[in-house]
Amino acid sequence: MTRLLLATRNAKKLVELRRILDGAGIEVIGLDDVPAFPEAPETGATFADNALAKARDAASATGLASVADDSGLAVDALNGMPGVLSARWSGRHGDDLANLELLLGQLADVPDERRGAAFVCAAALVVPGGAETVVHGEWRGTIARKPRGANGFGYDPIFVPYGGTRTSAELPAEVKDAASHRGIAMRALLPLLRALTVH
Structure with missing residues (x-):
């Protein structure tokens, strides 16, 4: 079975990618499964x-x-912010609750019709001595007034996908994977990942 390293220590991202690639003949491992190396900020x-x-x-x-x-x-009313700063929007990297609270505070006076947003994902595949590929996924929706749901992570509890009433954190995993920005991006890499398994 081909081994694929997902360059993250986020256990929830690892679980998500394993679900998305289930049945592809690929063993997904994370950074905690390999010897430590210097990671650029x-x-x-x-x-x-x-x-x-x-x-x-x-x-x-x-x-x-x-x-x-x-x-x-990327929140429309904030000109696309927090964007690349999403994980450290509150000033502390990975403090999901603080990030949520700050964002909701910034949008407190924004009416419902102007609370559009998108989850955006760029996924990169690098094969040693080989090609580099970057793909993108986007999931449009709106920002709820308060957090709901216990699934997912990050901004999932306040993101309501277009056409639905539940937040991303209220969706079953298989529903989220089928629609999400990360699911879209990772599935775009699937043909390349499957090609790795035949070498």
Whole structure:
């Protein structure tokens, strides 16, 4: 079975990618499953910059085909922010609750019809000594007034996909995977990932 390194320590992202690639003949491992190596900080100007940098570092250090994604929430009323700053919007990286509270505070006076947003994902695949590929996925919706649901992570509890009434954090995993920005991006990589398994 082909091994694929997902360049993350986020256990929930790892579970999500394993679900998306289930049945593809690929063993997905994370950074905690390989020897530690220096990881460059995420300082890119775009999601694609950050994803490529992470995947390159991982492939170079381990010799494994590596996938990395960078994703975040782009809010229309905030001119596309928090964008690449999504994970550290409150000033502390990965503090989901603080990020949510700050964003909801910033949108407190924004009427429902102007609360449009999109989850955006750039996923990069780097094969050692081979090609580099970046794909994108986008999931449009609106920002709820308060968090709902216990599934997912990040901004999932306040993101309501267009056409629905439940937040991303209220959706069953298989429904979220089928529609989400990360699901779209990772499925776009599937033909390339499947090609790895025949070598």
